[in-house]
Amino acid sequence: MSEPVVLMEDVAKIYEIGDIKVQALRGVSFAVDPGEYVAIMGPSGSGKSTLMNLIGCLDKPSTGSYRLDGVDVATQSDQQLAAMRLAKLGFVFQGFNLLARTSAVRNVALPLFYAGDRDREAKAKAALTRVGLGGRIYHRPNELSGGEQQRVAIARALINSPSVVLADEPTGNLDSTTAEGIMTLFRRLNDEGHTIIMVTHDDDIAKHAKRIIRLRDGLVVEDAPVEQRTLASVE
Amino acid sequence: MNSAVTKLGEFIGQALEVLWRNGMRSLLTMLGLIIGVGSVIAILAVGDSTTKSVLNILSPYSLASAFIFPKQQQPDPLLAQIRYDDADRVRRAVPDAKAVLPIMSLPMETRVNHQDKTVRVITAGAGQGTDTTPLAEGRLFSDQDLSAHRRVAILSAQARHELLGDEGSAIGRFVRLNGSDFEVVGVQAPPINQGLLGAGTTGLITVTIPYTLIPELGYTFVFGLTIVAPDGSSVTKVANEAIAALKKIHGSRAQYEERDIKQLNEGIQRVFGILTGVIGVVAGISLIVGGVGIMNIMLVSVTERTREIGIRKAIGATRGDIVLQFFIEALLLCLVGGLIGLIIGVVLAELVIHVWIKQLTPNIISFGWGQIIAVALLFSAGVGVLFGTYPAVRASYLNPIEALRYE
Numbered sequence: 001m002s003e004p005v006v007l008m009e010d011v012a013k014i015y016e017i018g019d020i021k022v023q024a025l026r027g028v029s030f031a032v033d034p035g036e037y038v039a040i041m042g043p044s045g046s047g048k049s050t051l052m053n054l055i056g057c058l059d060k061p062s063t064g065s066y067r068l069d070g071v072d073v074a075t076q077s078d079q080q081l082a083a084m085r086l087a088k089l090g091f092v093f094q095g096f097n098l099l100a101r102t103s104a105v106r107n108v109a110l111p112l113f114y115a116g117d118r119d120r121e122a123k124a125k126a127a128l129t130r131v132g133l134g135g136r137i138y139h140r141p142n143e144l145s146g147g148e149q150q151r152v153a154i155a156r157a158l159i160n161s162p163s164v165v166l167a168d169e170p171t172g173n174l175d176s177t178t179a180e181g182i183m184t185l186f187r188r189l190n191d192e193g194h195t196i197i198m199v200t201h202d203d204d205i206a207k208h209a210k211r212i213i214r215l216r217d218g219l220v221v222e223d224a225p226v227e228q229r230t231l232a233s234v235e
Numbered sequence: 236m237n238s239a240v241t242k243l244g245e246f247i248g249q250a251l252e253v254l255w256r257n258g259m260r261s262l263l264t265m266l267g268l269i270i271g272v273g274s275v276i277a278i279l280a281v282g283d284s285t286t287k288s289v290l291n292i293l294s295p296y297s298l299a300s301a302f303i304f305p306k307q308q309q310p311d312p313l314l315a316q317i318r319y320d321d322a323d324r325v326r327r328a329v330p331d332a333k334a335v336l337p338i339m340s341l342p343m344e345t346r347v348n349h350q351d352k353t354v355r356v357i358t359a360g361a362g363q364g365t366d367t368t369p370l371a372e373g374r375l376f377s378d379q380d381l382s383a384h385r386r387v388a389i390l391s392a393q394a395r396h397e398l399l400g401d402e403g404s405a406i407g408r409f410v411r412l413n414g415s416d417f418e419v420v421g422v423q424a425p426p427i428n429q430g431l432l433g434a435g436t437t438g439l440i441t442v443t444i445p446y447t448l449i450p451e452l453g454y455t456f457v458f459g460l461t462i463v464a465p466d467g468s469s470v471t472k473v474a475n476e477a478i479a480a481l482k483k484i485h486g487s488r489a490q491y492e493e494r495d496i497k498q499l500n501e502g503i504q505r506v507f508g509i510l511t512g513v514i515g516v517v518a519g520i521s522l523i524v525g526g527v528g529i530m531n532i533m534l535v536s537v538t539e540r541t542r543e544i545g546i547r548k549a550i551g552a553t554r555g556d557i558v559l560q561f562f563i564e565a566l567l568l569c570l571v572g573g574l575i576g577l578i579i580g581v582v583l584a585e586l587v588i589h590v591w592i593k594q595l596t597p598n599i600i601s602f603g604w605g606q607i608i609a610v611a612l613l614f615s616a617g618v619g620v621l622f623g624t625y626p627a628v629r630a631s632y633l634n635p636i637e638a639l640r641y642e
Contacts, residue, residue, distance in 0.1 A: 012236025058636050097546045111550050
């Protein structure tokens with residue numbers, strides 16, 4: 001059995017807003033193995049955004065430990081966390097979060113730029129081809145549809161061959177047909193071996209995953225495989 | 236290391252792109268700096284050129300000579316009066332002096348077209364001229380002119396115009412002064428340094444005659460003595476020796492003062508230095524104002540691009556990457572502004588020099604280019620570092636989670 005990619009042990013997160021302490025997570029434990037496809041679900045306020053930020057190394061747990069690829073995040077400096085985000089994580093956001101006025105290929109190449117990779121243009125083109133956008137590499141985000149923008153974001157997330165692809169409501173801004181296309185793409189990436197963790201509040205979208213973790217009030221209330229998985233048709 | 240250099244080049248490319256994309260805004264942001272650098276450069280260039288050019292007016296001859304005359308306030312003014320004969324005695328007492336010449340400046344009467352006219356007559360030695368004003372025609376006095384007591388004259392351009400008219404050559408013609416005729420041997424070029432430092436004589440109705448004529452014209456006492464030293468560095472020493480000699484002749488109660496061009500030289504340099512400094516400080520303030528403008532716009536830019544910063548950080552940009560990105564933008568903004576300012580400043584300086592300074596001196600010496608460019612680069616880079624650091628550091632400290640949520 002290989003080591004889990006994500007290992008959460010009794011993780012809590014407390015925000016202090018003035019004098020008020022908000023306990024966003026109250027002791028969450030779970031592990032995600034390589035090749036898994038997990039959906040994290042829960043109503044707003046359940047702590048799923050906080051959990052997402054922790055997994056994404058944008059924040060550190062208040063107590064408990066989180067290991068990404070065996071590295072304890074709590075011991076890492078800001079500099080090291082940036083390096084971990086660069087090398088081990090790929091983000092896909094609800095709002096796409098592409099750099100406006102920058103071509104698709106350069107958006108995709110951005111992580112390689114920070115990594116100091118010289119061959120980034122060719123790699124970015126290849127990544128765009130993989131997500132089905134080979135013909136639109138020089139378009140800017142405002143010249144692309146929502147679905148196309150999300151594909152650019154996915155290509156950017158994949159470009160550094162991350163250990164985990166983290167998707168935060170990836171279909172939240174898309175119509176159901178386009179969303180279906182994105183889910184198809186995710187399934188294919190998962191079939192190819194990518195580990196995917198997706199935060200969503202949409203049951204239909206969550207059923208594309210192999211496993212669902214449900215949060216409520218900062219605690220895991222359910223962690224189970226999806227019994228009747230929706231299999232998006234692979235194009 | 237190699238990849239760091241590539242990264243830096245990439246940052247510069249990206250920054251230029253951002254500046255170019257926001258062309259109008261970049262230009263307006265730079266405006267303060269452009270004006271600041273432009274004025275600093277113009278002032279330094281004009282100051283440098285003027286000082287050099289003005290000093291160049293003075294001939295090597297005058298740089299080595301001193302003027303000695305009795306002090307205005309003294310116990311016994313009559314006792315201190317310098318006599319024509321004193322020149323020879325001082326000459327003998329001061330072996331280092333190359334020449335000691337009595338100086339006289341007096342009004343004389345002449346008649347032009349049946350009208351009385353007063354001209355200023357000054358005396359000079361052989362081959363002597365206090366400034367570099369060239370002769371329009373003829374020659375300076377020769378040794379023979381002086382030893383033979385020839386009644387010859389050199390006219391200023393104004394004197395030639397007033398006394399002889401502008402037709403034909405003036406050489407060989409005569410001017411009548413106090414009832415005796417003087418043959419014109421030279422005419423000075425038109426006034427180019429009129430009134431400047433009182434050194435120029437060409438703008439007045441001035442007639443120069445050999446100093447050896449002073450006794451024949453009926454004068455025993457003279458204004459003062461010109462002492463010519465071997466070179467500029469020994470002027471003061473030789474002049475002081477001459478004063479000592481005069482005191483031996485007239486008694487220790489007689490008081491004299493000495494003026495040499497070296498003092499004047501230093502005076503000119505000091506005055507121009509102070510002027511340049513004061514105006515430079517004012518221009519420097521506009522530079523700071525320009526810098527504050529750049530900082531302001533960079534802060535606005537950081538706020539506007541909060542989301543971009545969040546994206547970059549989430550993707551894996553380190554704080555250093557973000558600092559570098561915004562710092563380079565500010566620095567390039569300043570350098571481009573400085574470059575435009577440099578061009579404007581130099582054009583302005585050339586204009587001022589050629590329109591205004593040209594009237595003071597015929598031979599313009601240009602300013603030092605290397606120094607000017609170094610100052611422009613240094614100032615604009617300095618402003619960039621000073622005012623670009625804070626916005627860049629502020630950008631780097633943005634929390635990526637909040638930055639990503641920023642609308």
